[in-house]
Amino acid sequence: MLPHSRKKKILLLCLICFVPAFFYICYLCRPIYYPNEPSVTSWGAPIVWHGSFNRTREDELHRAQGTVIGLSVFAVGKYIPRYLGHFLETAELYFMPGYSVVYYVMVDNFSLVPKIHLLPNRSMVVTKVEKHDRWQEISMMRMRDIIELVVPRAKTEVNFLFCMDVDQEFTSHYGVETLSDLVAQIHSYHYLWPKFMQSFETNPASAAYVDPSKSDYYYHAATFAGTVPEILKLAKACLEGIWRDKEKGIEAIFQEESHLNHYLLHTKPTKVLSPEYNWDGWRNVKYPTLRWMPKDYRNLRENPA
Numbered sequence: 001m002l003p004h005s006r007k008k009k010i011l012l013l014c015l016i017c018f019v020p021a022f023f024y025i026c027y028l029c030r031p032i033y034y035p036n037e038p039s040v041t042s043w044g045a046p047i048v049w050h051g052s053f054n055r056t057r058e059d060e061l062h063r064a065q066g067t068v069i070g071l072s073v074f075a076v077g078k079y080i081p082r083y084l085g086h087f088l089e090t091a092e093l094y095f096m097p098g099y100s101v102v103y104y105v106m107v108d109n110f111s112l113v114p115k116i117h118l119l120p121n122r123s124m125v126v127t128k129v130e131k132h133d134r135w136q137e138i139s140m141m142r143m144r145d146i147i148e149l150v151v152p153r154a155k156t157e158v159n160f161l162f163c164m165d166v167d168q169e170f171t172s173h174y175g176v177e178t179l180s181d182l183v184a185q186i187h188s189y190h191y192l193w194p195k196f197m198q199s200f201e202t203n204p205a206s207a208a209y210v211d212p213s214k215s216d217y218y219y220h221a222a223t224f225a226g227t228v229p230e231i232l233k234l235a236k237a238c239l240e241g242i243w244r245d246k247e248k249g250i251e252a253i254f255q256e257e258s259h260l261n262h263y264l265l266h267t268k269p270t271k272v273l274s275p276e277y278n279w280d281g282w283r284n285v286k287y288p289t290l291r292w293m294p295k296d297y298r299n300l301r302e303n304p305a
């Protein structure tokens with residue numbers, strides 16, 4: 001039998017450790033939706049949530065302007081058979097329904113590209129890209145290919161350009177409420193985490209360096225968007241940072257995502273997408289619009305680390 005004073009100490013310790021942990025877990029698990037969450041950033045940009053915008057008004061505006069939207073997506077190696085078909089099929093269902101859309105599909109092997117039946121007013125341009133040996137290079141060099149292969153076409157064909165990862169699926173209406181000059185996606189993993197736990201590059205020698213205490217949000221590179229000139233500026237800045245790091249023999253912790261976060265800290269996005277627009281599958285988002293597909297790094301990536 002433990003002495004009475006020892007029991008009291010253990011009980012007190014449990015209260016000190018577990019009660020705050022319990023409340024923090026409840027905070028992390030609570031349903032996330034508007035109007036419980038903020039819908040404007042500190043610099044005045046809207047944070048888009050289900051219910052925070054008037055879709056009818058936005059639709060009227062974009063239909064009157066004849067807005068055309070581009071969507072660039074890369075699928076290299078095993079990512080083509082695993083993800084590309086489903087990504088495009090769900091985009092046909094939910095990405096900007098009723099609008100003219102041009103898909104810029106970047107692959108290393110034309111013969112594996114699935115046949116997708118496109119709706120009227122929607123077209124697809126398939127372009128061959130180099131296959132790099134490391135997944136990190138495949139991921140990072142998308143910035144170079146966006147500059148050299150996507151932008152030259154997109155600048156005359158579309159008003160807004162989205163750049164997305166392929167390992168995701170659309171699950172409900174992803175509409176014109178997401179359009180703006182420069183659009184960034186809040187990373188759903190990091191949304192509720194304190195700043196010191198965010199995954200910014202913390203090596204001051206890297207061009208991607210961000211002091212977490214000065215940050216706004218941790219953004220997810222799986223979606224960024226904007227007008228074509230803004231995307232060109234963003235991609236050029238990220239690529240320059242990647243080259244500067246390479247000259248020093250370093251690679252930012254989350255590759256182009258780290259450089260994107262550095263850029264967006266200094267060039268504030270004009271619109272921010274809430275975690276609803278890039279849901280990780282377990283986060284308790286009430287109105288998910290696009291969701292991560294299951295990862296399978298071991299089988300899909302060329303190199304394990």
Ligand SMILES: CC(=O)N[C@H]1[C@@H](OP(=O)(O)OP(=O)(O)OC[C@H]2O[C@@H](n3ccc(=O)[nH]c3=O)[C@H](O)[C@@H]2O)O[C@H](CO)[C@H](O)[C@@H]1O
Nearest residue numbers: 074075076077079135138139165166167221222254255257
């Ligand atoms: C844990 C981890 O690894 N995280 C990285 C990765 O998250 P992710 O796990 O989201 O990376 P990912 O495997 O989806 O790769 C990014 C994208 O590059 C393309 N791709 C990549 C590899 C490949 O062999 N074929 C191919 O097509 C594809 O479009 C893919 O969606 O990417 C992020 C950028 O979005 C960051 O760079 C993260 O550091």
Ligand SMILES: [Mn+2]
Nearest residue numbers: 165166167222
């Ligand atoms: Mn991804």
